[in-house]
Amino acid sequence: xxxxxxxxxxxxxxxxxxxxxxxxxxxxxxxxxxxxxxxxxxxxxxxxxxxxxxxxxxxxxxxxxxxxxxxxxxxxxxxxxxxxxxxxxxxxxxxxxxxxxxxxxxxxxxxxxxxxxxxxxxxxxxxxxxxxxxxxxxxxxxxxxxxxxxxx
Amino acid sequence: xxxxxxxxxxxxxxxxxxxxxxxxxxxxxxxxxxxxxxxxxxxxxxxxxxxxxxxxxxxxxxxxxxxxxxxxxxxxxxxxxxxxxxxxxxxxxxxxxxxxxxxxxxxxxxxxxxxxxxxxxxxxxxxxxx
Numbered sequence: 662x663x664x665x666x667x668x669x670x671x672x673x674x675x676x677x678x679x680x681x682x683x684x685x686x687x688x689x690x691x692x693x694x695x696x697x698x699x700x701x702x703x704x705x706x707x708x709x710x711x712x713x714x715x716x717x718x719x720x721x722x723x724x725x726x727x728x729x730x731x732x733x734x735x736x737x738x739x740x741x742x743x744x745x746x747x748x749x750x751x752x753x754x755x756x757x758x759x760x761x762x763x764x765x766x767x768x769x770x771x772x773x774x775x776x777x778x779x780x781x782x783x784x785x786x787x788x789x790x791x792x793x794x795x796x797x798x799x800x801x802x803x804x805x806x807x808x809x810x811x812x813x
Numbered sequence: 814x815x816x817x818x819x820x821x822x823x824x825x826x827x828x829x830x831x832x833x834x835x836x837x838x839x840x841x842x843x844x845x846x847x848x849x850x851x852x853x854x855x856x857x858x859x860x861x862x863x864x865x866x867x868x869x870x871x872x873x874x875x876x877x878x879x880x881x882x883x884x885x886x887x888x889x890x891x892x893x894x895x896x897x898x899x900x901x902x903x904x905x906x907x908x909x910x911x912x913x914x915x916x917x918x919x920x921x922x923x924x925x926x927x928x929x930x931x932x933x934x935x936x937x938x939x940x941x942x943x
Binding site: 748749751752753754755756757758759767 | 873
């Protein structure tokens, strides 16, 4: 309570132009943070589907008939070789060979990392949003005061 | 007469300082973009290093070079990633220093401009009175 009221006091002291600039700045930051959050959510969805695919692959027997994608619209028939080794893309062009279990573990680790990043970012977003909202309210109040003063 | 010439000189000086300021601000914006890029690259490479460290000595590492997956030695991959991290960190420090420097220049230009504007205003006020 005390921190928000002292922030409010700061906002009240500022001039209308300053307040407007502050609110625009805060809105811009909120949008940026929102975009980042969306990116994290997309990446997480991709990882979850990768983990799902891994799980599916691990229960398929060796030698099972399957269709291998060559392009987005061309598949060729093939048989499943051993599904015990998987190649994991770890970034900057590096791939590492891991066992199926390690691969699942990798996916899980990345999902957890992204989840914690998401939560941290969400907190920052919430704080910025409240600053932007407060600035907006104080700005409206001041504009109304000014209008009342000029019309009376 | 001399005061109007001084006026024009001051105005020209102010203009040229404004141009310099705009250029400095553009440089600062460019540096910020660069900084963002390096920070992202650094983060990615550190993630890769962490994964490589988790591997056993005999694990297979492949690098994507164009359309080809080439088998790499774990030690070599480690060394490469470490070197990249070193390089990117050095670049990041350089960009940071450049940003600091430019911001300092920006501030001093702003101050100089303000002083010029004050002189301009006082001369114009003096002419108005005369």
